[in-house]
Amino acid sequence: MTDTRGYHHGDLRRALLAAALDVIEEDGQAALSLRDLARRAGVSHAAPAHHFGDKAGLRTALATQGFDLLAQELAAAGDDLLAAGVAYVDFAVRHRAHFEVMFRPELYRADDPDLIAARQRASAALRSQVATLPSGGAPADTDRDALAAWSIAHGFATLWLAGALPERVGDDPREAARAVLRRLGT
């Protein structure tokens, strides 16, 4: 597979998505170009359009993939909220390109059914972690706790990716995240 010879590429859709991740990871969202991806895959400049329609379509596919990956990794973290938070940050760092697309809905089609489904799977995974906390009882408290946990993990991940954090936090995102997330008082 991934045979690029002949008129038909064979696995173009997958190849384009992979190339897109590379580009975003290395040169940022703004550097993403359908024509560049086509060149990398060895196809004509208009080939990507067939699989994704347009640039937003490509990013929709990336975001969907990302939410599915996130749901998986959150679930793998088990029933520990702190571990889930660390997993969230870790996901953002290891899948930077995915993460940066996922939370920029103006770049893709946020009303895509597949995307919505994937996002809900990730959301459900997060919520199920929070539900394991000894709750105050009222569902409103669980909501608030979930929001707080999500916010602090998301904020830390975002600041880390933006390079906005001071050097003294070190270079291990998991360790640094754990120290900060603990502050929430799980």
Added chain:
Amino acid sequence: MTDTRGYHHGDLRRALLAAALDVIEEDGQAALSLRDLARRAGVSHAAPAHHFGDKAGLRTALATQGFDLLAQELAAAGDDLLAAGVAYVDFAVRHRAHFEVMFRPELYRADDPDLIAARQRASAALRSQVATLPSGGAPADTDRDALAAWSIAHGFATLWLAGALPERVGDDPREAARAVLRRLGT
């Protein structure tokens, strides 16, 4: 001022920055075009280059402006960490365009001296709020607390702007932020 007549615009730099904020606010970062800004200001397509060099230069100016504004608004929140957090979120919502540029350093010149200075002013304002907390004593604790506070406020703001939060949080960002930030246990 803001007289657009004649060969010389008179206040082009300011006009371009204002137009850029409008565009970003309404149509997102990707819609930002120097030529469009030039048209809005009634000047030729190459006029913006003189003031900002290139697109990154324009965004550097926006980010600098943003950090200065943020420093101001944080300082105005007084010596209350919760109030500062709410002010942070409020800033992000009211100055969405600024905020969205500030934390995307790949879009501007992060090594610009004016920008660095402005960012440090904002950073100092945040740190001074955290320092008012009854600290555990060790400076490492203050660092960790500052990071946690920044993360939760930044995360909530980011998720709010991305439209990622469930509807039940309501439509008042200040109120919603207060409920979540309180969870940090100030």
Added chain:
DNA sequence: GAGCAATCTTGTCACTGGCAAGATTGCGCG
């Protein structure tokens, strides 16, 4: 093996960023 749908190509257009060269204007300095 014939037709059909999926896949990919070629060609084109409007738009963009950036550069170079030149026009216009205001301002300081003699």
Added chain:
DNA sequence: CGCGCAATCTTGCCAGTGACAAGATTGCTC
């Protein structure tokens, strides 16, 4: 006062991009 200079803005250009249309090629199905 007026001269020159620097700041400001314009015109012209080129390569790259996204999107669309029309056509070529291929593999699959019946």
